[in-house]
Amino acid sequence: MSSLLRLATAGSVDDGKSTLVGRLLYDTKSVLADQLDAVTRASVDKGLSTPDLSLLVDGLRSEREQGITIDVAYRYFATPKRSFVLADTPGHVQYTRNTVTGASTAQLAVLLVDARNGVVEQTRRHAAVLALLGVPRLVLAVNKIDLVGYDETAFTVIAKEFTAHAESLGYEAASVVTIPVSALRGDNVATRSEQTPWYDGPSLLEHLETVPVAPDPHDSALRFPVQYVIRPRTEEHPDYRGYAGQIAAGTVRPGDEIVVLPQGIRSRVERIDTADGPLAEAGAGTSVTLLLADDIDIGRGDLIAAADSPPEVIDEITGTLCWLSAKPLKPGARVLVKHGTRTVQGLASGLHARFDEQKLSRVEAPESLELNDIASVTLQLAEPLPVDDYGTSPRTGAFLVIDPKDGDTLAAGLVGERFS
Numbered sequence: 527m528s529s530l531l532r533l534a535t536a537g538s539v540d541d542g543k544s545t546l547v548g549r550l551l552y553d554t555k556s557v558l559a560d561q562l563d564a565v566t567r568a569s570v571d572k573g574l575s576t577p578d579l580s581l582l583v584d585g586l587r588s589e590r591e592q593g594i595t596i597d598v599a600y601r602y603f604a605t606p607k608r609s610f611v612l613a614d615t616p617g618h619v620q621y622t623r624n625t626v627t628g629a630s631t632a633q634l635a636v637l638l639v640d641a642r643n644g645v646v647e648q649t650r651r652h653a654a655v656l657a658l659l660g661v662p663r664l665v666l667a668v669n670k671i672d673l674v675g676y677d678e679t680a681f682t683v684i685a686k687e688f689t690a691h692a693e694s695l696g697y698e699a700a701s702v703v704t705i706p707v708s709a710l711r712g713d714n715v716a717t718r719s720e721q722t723p724w725y726d727g728p729s730l731l732e733h734l735e736t737v738p739v740a741p742d743p744h745d746s747a748l749r750f751p752v753q754y755v756i757r758p759r760t761e762e763h764p765d766y767r768g769y770a771g772q773i774a775a776g777t778v779r780p781g782d783e784i785v786v787l788p789q790g791i792r793s794r795v796e797r798i799d800t801a802d803g804p805l806a807e808a809g810a811g812t813s814v815t816l817l818l819a820d821d822i823d824i825g826r827g828d829l830i831a832a833a834d835s836p837p838e839v840i841d842e843i844t845g846t847l848c849w850l851s852a853k854p855l856k857p858g859a860r861v862l863v864k865h866g867t868r869t870v871q872g873l874a875s876g877l878h879a880r881f882d883e884q885k886l887s888r889v890e891a892p893e894s895l896e897l898n899d900i901a902s903v904t905l906q907l908a909e910p911l912p913v914d915d916y917g918t919s920p921r922t923g924a925f926l927v928i929d930p931k932d933g934d935t936l937a938a939g940l941v942g943e944r945f946s
Contacts, residue, residue, distance in 0.1 A: 535615060
């Protein structure tokens with residue numbers, strides 16, 4: 527079982543996400559004494575008799591005053607069984623783009639619904655975004671179960687509706703778990719509650735501690751975006767030429783045959799260096815410096831890949847965009863496309879279809895993309911890029927669309943058709 531789980535939370539406004547995250551931090555003893563004292567004082571100032579655990583997450587003053595989360599808050603906590611990196615994302619519709627950010631590396635997502643309201647529009651929107659991003663596992667936390675009298679029927683209706691929606695998005699039933707919780711009271715958060723004797727599943731924390739997650743893609747083909755070329759030119763290392771970066775996918779060993787893209791030049795790995803000395807093998811997620819057998823003109827933005835399984839080098843991307851900007855995208859717009867460590871000029875040559883996450887249908891040939899729209903598009907590139915399909919290799923199948931005028935991020939992109 528993996529010792530680290532990356533997860534994200536999402537839900538509608540006032541469903542209690544921040545309270546749930548605060549409860550997890552509190553129950554796993556991941557809160558420092560001075561933090562808890564500060565939260566207690568702030569809670570007293572609000573006229574509350576018990577600590578408002580949501581304040582452990584809503585760190586910005588403006589968030590506290592409004593009682594909302596407006597940014598992605600990353601939290602780290604651990605139990606004896608596993609460590610966690612959690613992204614708490616905002617619930618407002620206008621911040622759906624932040625959900626994309628928070629869930630982009632998640633191995634599991636916890637979606638919250640209010641037991642009184644059930645599955646709502648924002649729940650379906652978040653589930654659609656998570657499916658498009660390829661988040662492999664979902665947990666539906668039916669929060670505020672205490673406010674419906676711990677009613678089993680209310681929980682069952684919500685669970686069936688959400689599971690059916692998730693399955694229509696491509697999830698298998700085994701990948702979707704529904705848990706009745708009360709973040710405020712702690713029911714079924716860290717331990718199972720006596721208030722829900724009809725529920726025989728795990729608590730939320732028990733599930734997070736034991737759920738199997740896919741490891742980093744060590745067994746896939748090597749993908750190594752070059753971030754920096756190291757040439758000391760010192761007396762000790764007069765001819766040293768190393769290519770530094772983080773392995774995005776696969777494993778590399780000395781002697782492996784590689785190809786440098788987009789140039790298409792082949793060579794062989796001679797050595798793998800790190801700050802702690804050379805390695806006999808390095809896998810995905812490891813930062814290393816590769817030395818090659820041949821003196822090749824390689825720079826930042828190039829990709830070193832397995833020679834027997836290289837990505838496709840293309841000058842036109844057809845993929846899925848999650849539009850993150852208030853500025854609309856129209857056909858013919860000029861943009862920058864950032865893939866890995868390489869950035870090239872691009873042109874939005876076609877808007878094919880927009881995804882309606884409520885009806886799970888396509889809206890053909892939209893005139894433009896607006897904030898939070900998800901659509902199938904084609905981008906013409908001024909220079910070729912070596913890319914993988916997102917479904918095959920998420921780390922080298924993702925890209926960003928950037929405004930060339932001010933450098934703002936306009937969209938998160940996924941190579942390939944993600945909905946049909």
